[in-house]
Amino acid sequence: MNREEISRLAHADHPIAAPLDDESVRQLLRHAVPRDDTRVLDLGCGGGEWLLRALTAYPRLRAEGVDIAEAALAHADRSARARGVSERLVLHHRDAADFTAPHAFDLVLSVGAAHAFGGLDGTLAAAREHLAPGGRVLVGDGFWTSEPSPEAVEMLGALTDLPTTVERVVAAGWTPVHGHVSTRRELDDYEWAWTGTLASWALDRPGHPDGPRALKAAADHRDGWLRVYRDVFGFACLVLRPTA
Structure with a gap:
């Protein structure tokens, strides 16, 4: 194992x-998906649940997911077939940090996968490479609510507090238009x-x-x-x- x-x-x-609970996911997708025929990319999609829910909610949406976990992608494929959305889903078995596509995406999402890009800054830089003009990014990452112990930093990485995290995002050339704190x-x-x-x-x-x-x-x-x-x-x- x-x-x-x-x-x-x-x-x-x-x-x-x-x-995130189901309602939080629904609301985030509602704010992130700009229109029904959106093209979505999930960098580090795992079992593809974000994409599956988006495909179910928006019948004209097309989605692609990237992950290095072959078993997770197989699970995503089975789930997509069971939900009747597999024809609108493409899955790529490769490192999300090295992924390239022949087209841009209206929404790029990466939730809880910042480690694949060396942190939040790297995640945002990767997302920008895939983003179509007028597109949006949905990103999710951890932050410190109070001073962490050295053991916590070793376990979870060099996070910052929420205000500093948002400041870093803004400094990198992004404007938050919606958010959710768990x-x-x-x-x-x-x-x-x-x-x-x-x-x-x-x-x-x-x-x-x-x-x-x-x-x-x-x-x-x-x-x-x-x-x-x-x-x-x-x-x-x-x-x-x-x-x-």
Whole structure:
């Protein structure tokens, strides 16, 4: 059982791989999708849930997703077929940071995948390369709600507080036109879903050779969340338009 498989199992009951409830996702897409026939790109799409929801909500929308996780892309393909939207979805198995396309996109989204680009600045730079004139970007990343411990920084990276994060975005040439800050309930629901779903998978399969590792991964994640970053970590999604 590798990290990709652990992540897939842990997100089974929370397919949006970020601390957002269904209504928050719906509202973000409503503000991010400029029109019904939008062409959308998800950089680091994982199981493709953002794209699947957009394709379902907007029947003329076309979407492409990029990810290095082959199993996640296979899951996205199966889900798209089950929802009847596979004809409008193209999936690319490659590193999102190296992806190129012959056309631009009206919406580029990347939520919770900043690590693939070396951080938020790199994510925004990559998104700009794919953006059509008049397009929008939907980006989601973490921030510190208070001073983090060195252990929290080591675990989650060099984040900043929310005002500084938004200032960096603006300085990079973007104007926020909508945003969402995850609530405490969204943050906790996500972490309980991650750890609980993975632990339940193992407990439901006594004797499975991967059970002990799954239980340990769930316990380690839960311990890091509760002891290290729960009280200092926040998550924000921003809908952005280029300033110039």
